[in-house]
Amino acid sequence: xxxxxxxxxxxxxxxxxxxxxxxxxxxxxxxxxxxxxxxxxxxxxxxxxxxxxxxxxxxxxxxxxxxxxxxxxxxxxxxxxxxxxxxxxxxxxxxxxxxxxxxxxxxxxxxxxxxxxxxxxxxxxxxxxxxxxxxxxxxxxxxxxxxxxxxxxxxxxxxxxxxxxxxxxxxxxxxxxxxxxxxxxxxxxxxxxxxxxxxxxxxxxxxxxxxxxxxxxxxxxxxxxxxxxxxxxxxxxxxxxxxxxxxxxxxxxxxxxxxxxxxxxxxxxxxxxxxxxxxxxxxxxxxxxxxxxxxxxxxx
Numbered sequence: 001x002x003x004x005x006x007x008x009x010x011x012x013x014x015x016x017x018x019x020x021x022x023x024x025x026x027x028x029x030x031x032x033x034x035x036x037x038x039x040x041x042x043x044x045x046x047x048x049x050x051x052x053x054x055x056x057x058x059x060x061x062x063x064x065x066x067x068x069x070x071x072x073x074x075x076x077x078x079x080x081x082x083x084x085x086x087x088x089x090x091x092x093x094x095x096x097x098x099x100x101x102x103x104x105x106x107x108x109x110x111x112x113x114x115x116x117x118x119x120x121x122x123x124x125x126x127x128x129x130x131x132x133x134x135x136x137x138x139x140x141x142x143x144x145x146x147x148x149x150x151x152x153x154x155x156x157x158x159x160x161x162x163x164x165x166x167x168x169x170x171x172x173x174x175x176x177x178x179x180x181x182x183x184x185x186x187x188x189x190x191x192x193x194x195x196x197x198x199x200x201x202x203x204x205x206x207x208x209x210x211x212x213x214x215x216x217x218x219x220x221x222x223x224x225x226x227x228x229x230x231x232x233x234x235x236x237x238x239x240x241x242x243x244x245x246x247x248x249x250x251x252x253x254x255x256x257x258x259x260x261x262x263x264x265x266x267x268x269x270x271x272x273x274x275x276x277x278x279x280x281x282x283x284x285x286x287x288x289x290x291x292x293x294x295x296x297x298x299x300x
Contacts, residue, residue: 002243005039007030009047010072013057013065019190061197088282089118093142095287096135098200099226100147101270102126104245105291113290120283133190136273142284144273147243148200157228160288163295166244167204167266169259170251172236184212187261190240191220193229200268205241207268230256243268 011021012032016093022029040047047061057065077227084090097106102124110122125135129148135141137156144157153159169187171177177190188209192200202219209216220238223229226246239248250256272288274280280288 002039002042005035005042005073006068008035009039010065010068011060012036012048012055013061013068016056017054020289044115063098084119088120088286090118091283092121092123093283093287094123094125094140094142095143095145096125096132097145098132098147099126099195100130100200100243100268101145101244103226104243105270106145109287109294112294113287116145116290117286128198130198133273142274142281143287145270146267147270148204148274151272153271156276158274158278160273161269161271162291163270165268165270167201167241167268168244168247169239169241169261170233170247170256171239171259172234173257174236175239175255175257175259177239177259179260181200181260181262184208184264185214185263187239187259188214188217190217192217193221193223193231193232193238193240194219196222196224196228201241201243204266204268208264212264224276 008025009290011025012018015021018032018036020031022032025032026122036047045060046058047064048055049058081090095106097242103126106124108166110124114122115119122147125131125141127135129146132141132144132146133154136144137154146153146159147165171190177187192205194205206216221229221232223232226242229240229242230250232238232249239259247256251258272291274284
């Protein structure tokens with residue numbers, strides 16, 4: 001079926017006049033009449049009949065006009081749907097994140113992004129470093145937000161650093177080392193409360209001990225979540241090696257205290273990761289921009 005002829009027919013049917021349809025479509029009236037006749041010949045059924053000085057729809061023409069109305073209304077919806085995707089107003093964005101950014105950064109970013117993009121579906125998966133990169137490389141995620149060391153970065157990943165976070169040793173405010181300056185060898189004699197093996201922070205602590213050639217600490221309690229480790233230290237037992245983003249508020253409220261370990265300054269990269277050599281969708285670009293603007297507004 002000739003869609004152009006079908007569209008001309010619909011405009012003539014809607015306006016009840018070849019002349020008005022021609023004016024609306026900015027073409028000549030004879031051209032409209034000619035195209036309608038060709039369309040009638042194509043389908044083999046009359047669409048209009050003379051009615052005084054004007055025209056009216058045949059019975060078939062009237063029924064076809066109703067279907068044309070639905071057809072072109074749906075066409076407008078499709079065009080709007082495509083435009084929304086082009087301008088990133090709808091769709092789904094899958095984000096894989098390691099525990100630190102998932103719990104302490106992404107909630108704010110997601111809320112800000114959703115406020116400006118209500119019809120976009122955000123799907124956030126919290127996992128460890130290996131899992132975040134696997135989600136990205138296996139096309140299960142559009143973006144990965146990673147907190148960890150540069151050495152863990154896969155070659156096939158495009159890495160953009162968002163911020164550099166300090167790692168702190170923390171204890172309860174009543175601990176003998178609270179707010180004191182001590183050596184690393186003294187610090188690691190304390191029992192530590194940490195997350196499971198394979199967690200980025202635990203690996204960084206053991207790597208630090210290897211670098212300074214001191215015996216790694218005893219992990220006295222092990223949890224799968226950050227909040228559990230923090231609460232246990234707050235209760236007065238052991239120490240933790242943790243992101244300043246996570247514990248800064250607790251320290252300001254004097255619920256935890258820092259231990260200043262001499263000659264040790266360790267940082268943690270928070271990065272946004274995408275697949276290398278792949279053109280980013282507008283939706284991904286908008287989310288990344290939201291993250292960057294949020295970091296400019298709030299300092300850590």
